Amino acid sequence: MQIFNLRKEFELLKIKEAENVKEYIDRVMKVVNRIRLMGEDLPEKRIVEKVMVTLPERFEAKISSLEDTWDLSQLTLQDLANALQAIEQRKAFREEENSTESALVASHKTKAHADDAKKGSHSKKGKQKKFYQNNKGNNRRGKFPPCPHYKKTNEKSLSKQCKQPKSSSACLSQ
Numbered sequence: 001m002q003i004f005n006l007r008k009e010f011e012l013l014k015i016k017e018a019e020n021v022k023e024y025i026d027r028v029m030k031v032v033n034r035i036r037l038m039g040e041d042l043p044e045k046r047i048v049e050k051v052m053v054t055l056p057e058r059f060e061a062k063i064s065s066l067e068d069t070w071d072l073s074q075l076t077l078q079d080l081a082n083a084l085q086a087i088e089q090r091k092a093f094r095e096e097e098n099s100t101e102s103a104l105v106a107s108h109k110t111k112a113h114a115d116d117a118k119k120g121s122h123s124k125k126g127k128q129k130k131f132y133q134n135n136k137g138n139n140r141r142g143k144f145p146p147c148p149h150y151k152k153t154n155e156k157s158l159s160k161q162c163k164q165p166k167s168s169s170a171c172l173s174q
Helices: 002-012 021-037 044-053 057-069 077-119 124-134
Strands: none
C-alpha cells in the first residue's frame, strides 16, 4: 500500500512557480529514492519524462530543442538538470544586467532633474514651454496653456477675461 501512495505522490509532483529546477529535481529524487527503497524499480527514462512533462512554459523552447537534438531514451536526469539550470542562470544574469541598467538610467534621470532645478527651469515660462512641447502631437484645436492669473485652460474666451495687456504675454490663450 505504501508503494502505491509513493507512486501516486510521484505522479502528482509538479514544479512550483517560485521553485527553481534544482529544488524541483531534488524533490522528485526524494520520492524516487523512497520508491526504490521499497524495492520498486523506477527507470531513469521515466523520471526524465516526468520532469520534462511537468516543467512550466518558460522551458518550452529548451524542451523542444532537447527533443530534436538528443535521443530521449539515452538522456540522463543529470544532463537534463544541467541544461535546464543553464537556462535559469542565463535568465538570472540577464535580469541582473537589466536591473543594473535600470538603476543607472534612474540615477541619471534623477541627476538631470536636480541639474534642471539648479538652473531654475521651473519658472512659469518653462512650464508654458513644456506644455507646448508635451502637446505637439495632440489635437491642437482648443488646447491652451493655463492662464497664469485665472489658472484655467481650454477656454477661448479667457483672453477677453484677462485684464493683462497682450503685449506682456502674461495670458497666452488667444
